[in-house]
Amino acid sequence: MQEQHAFPFLREILLFLILSGILIPTLQRLRINQVVGFLAVGTLVGPFGLGLLAGDIPWLAFLTFPRGEGISMLAEVGVLFLMFMIGLELSAARLWAMRSWVFGAGTAQVLASAALLGGALLLYGLDTQSAVVLGLVLSLSSTAVVMQLLAQQQATGSRLGQAAFAILMLQDLAVVPILLLVGALGRGAGDGVAMLALATLAKAAIAIALIYLVGGRVVHRLFRSFAEHRQPDVFMALILLSTFGIAGLSAAAGLSMALGALIAGLLLAETEFKHEVELMVEPFKGLLMGLFFMTVGMNIDTRQILEAPLLLASLVAGLVLIKALVVAALLRLGGQSWSRAVEGGLLLGQGGEFAFVAIGYAVTSRVLEPGLGAQVMLVVGLTLFITPMLAKLGHAIGERSGRAAPDAAPDQQQLASARGRIIIAGFGRVGQQLAKLLGEQHIPFIAFECDAKLVSKLHAEGKPVYFGNASRPELLRHLHANEAPAIVLTMDHPASALQAVRGIRREYPHVPLFVRSRDEKHARALRLAGASVVVPETLEASLQLSAFVLEAMGLDERQVDGIVDHERAVVTARLLEPEAKA
Structure with a gap:
């Protein structure tokens, strides 16, 4: 008993490491998307899967997670590093090089999808606050899933791949105002909610600016000073210090720790140490993301699917249809053929991994009801499950006319070759x-x-x-x-x-x-x-x-x-x- 208190959740940690050691190479060999694989395994071995039988079958308790809290703390670490890696991808130079697609098509996609989804949720019977938050959250797609699918198709350098990546970059940027909005709404009870929300957003913007400006100088000087030692352990210590330190500052300023981790990634993306940082984090990236998505899978209550299969199917179809139509229309306006536009719409039609972070934050902030949050997370999880199938369907549609018309225009081919x-x-x-x-x-x-x-x-x-x-x-x-x-x-x-x-x-x-x-x-x-x-x-x-x-x-x-x-x-x-x- 004393050992258990000294090292809590040891069984859960060991079980997760065993599953990861088997899952990661197996999924790579079978070319199955790792996000979908971890979601499925989390659902299977979680408290709403085989964990339901652990009370009747004692030995099953050693192979399942009957209680989701067992690895929830480690999952939060996975969220921080997920946001940190997203921040590393969002360098100012990269955003500026694709500014027309990022700030044009990306902004239009988020706003149009949020308006349509929010309107549909209002008609569904939700209050205005919940509809606005969920409309914005559901407008985001999964960067982890989409980029892995594009890599499997060897299409990251194609015209469609570049456009999809630009939209995903803007969606990742939209994480910041959405987190701020949820935090502001969580503090605004009673009258004057709008004024309180605006005041909170203004304070948060000032806090972010201070963290970014001051933190940027401190972090850069730290890395420049200690990098001279050329010791990997020192470098890793600096990465952890930057991530958790800025996340802690963000929490102290009344913001979320996930937002702080995103800011830490943004700060390092602008320095000469970016590539070295990415290499140091890369071995842990898959493991921590797998931990996060497995925990998400554990929160998917399969009993809800059995209780209301038609309702959930219609919600999943509605989310994918609305987002796919918006993305396809924007890609068509951007010069893509109709077949490629449809392919892009199906590729980006799912909900994103950030939805699990934002909805969890909204539930703890009492912006959303726990039951509603659980239902929406289930819908998002189901869209992630069907994304590989939708991507294959979209790729088949795009290839049908792609034989007649090349996917990349000459200027795009030059852009791809510049890689x-x-x-x-x-x-x-x-x-x-x-x-x-x-x-x-x-x-x-x-x-x-x-x-x-x-x-x-x-x-x-x-x-x-x-x-x-x-x-x-x-x-x-x-x-x-x-x-x-x-x-x-x-x-x-x-x-x-x-x-x-x-x-x-x-x-x-x-x-x-x-x-x-x-x-x-x-x-x-x-x-x-x-x-x-x-x-x-x-x-x-x-x-x-x-x-x-x-x-x-x-x-x-x-x-x-x-x-x-x-x-x-x-x-x-x-x-x-x-x-x-x-």
Whole structure:
């Protein structure tokens, strides 16, 4: 008993880890959406599934969650990191690059869907406050589900995929005012609700601005100071401190902790440490999101489906139909064909994961009745279950006419191809000179450097330079290195360069790999490891010096160029001989 009090909910934690260890690889192998999989398993093993039988079958209690509170605390941690990751995706540069779709189509989708859904709920018999809140909440779609489905279809770079992502980005931004509205309504009892709501929103806006401005400076300085140690444990500690610290400040200001976690992600998205942060959180992202969605599944009362199947079916169909029509109309106005517009509408027709957070917050704030909140969460959960089927139907409709008309216009194809940037690992003198020449030729690149002070200086100047080691396989996968025109290694340390070449060539055998070497011996080892082109720094320096000396001795420029080119060819050929002696 004492052990149980010392470590509460140990059985639930172990059961969740066992299920995750089985589920995550199984779902990946079967190509089943992880969100849907965790929802289904949560429903099955939750208190309204097999947990109902745990009282009659004692051994079943060890394989189920008869009480949902067992992992509710960990689920809240999952919510915080879910919001944190959403914030990391919403960088100002990304929003501005797609501003017409994000702020145009995205805003129109949220407002139109909220108006239609809110109006339908008023006709259904809800009061104005509940209809407004639920209309806004249900207007949002699931970023986690939609992006995974687009990735499975290899359509994230298509014209439809870019438009869907832009709408989802605006929906993620809409989280902030919706949370503020729910909090304001929760404090406004009796007369003067509107005035109190406006006052609360104004105070919240000031609090967010202060947290964002002050927190941004503090967080950036912390990361810049401690990143010099290059220790993963220190970096992870800073991420946790930023997430929970800003979430705590948000709660102290009377806002939700989820909103604070979103702000923390937004702050780090604007720094040169963004990619390194994403890599550090990535291993835990699936686990924490799975924890959150499994808990959501546990709250789905399957008995309600049996009690009123027709009502729930009509509510699910109504939600999907209204949102699909709004999205399809906007995509058609944006230049998509009718078939692609219908495909996009079906893809974005579900409720979003944020609905579970907002509705739970609204219930605890007494903005919504618990029974109504449970019913709406059930409807949203059911729409998530049927989304893969709707996406397949929409994809079939889109492909039918997509054979005749290409999905991407020329300008969109150029936008998609711009995703393949040259990757520069190491941004010292050689890397900076290369970047200067690439920039003058308008060739896109992204660079990584482990010197935090140098990165901060160059990033502040607007250069695409980030903190991190670009030879790490997980970072290269994150950067879609398979689409890169080339990877260039300019790092000083010979052993690090050799290790990087081996790792990159193992992961990406066909990507051109250009490497700077210390000397001829080092160059030969790099060539044997798989480098496409190796440039010994001593060779080029000696050839340039020799050229100047020969010209000073009276040889003409063409004669000198021939001599230098011949010597370079001889040395390069020698590098290609595995058994050549140094």
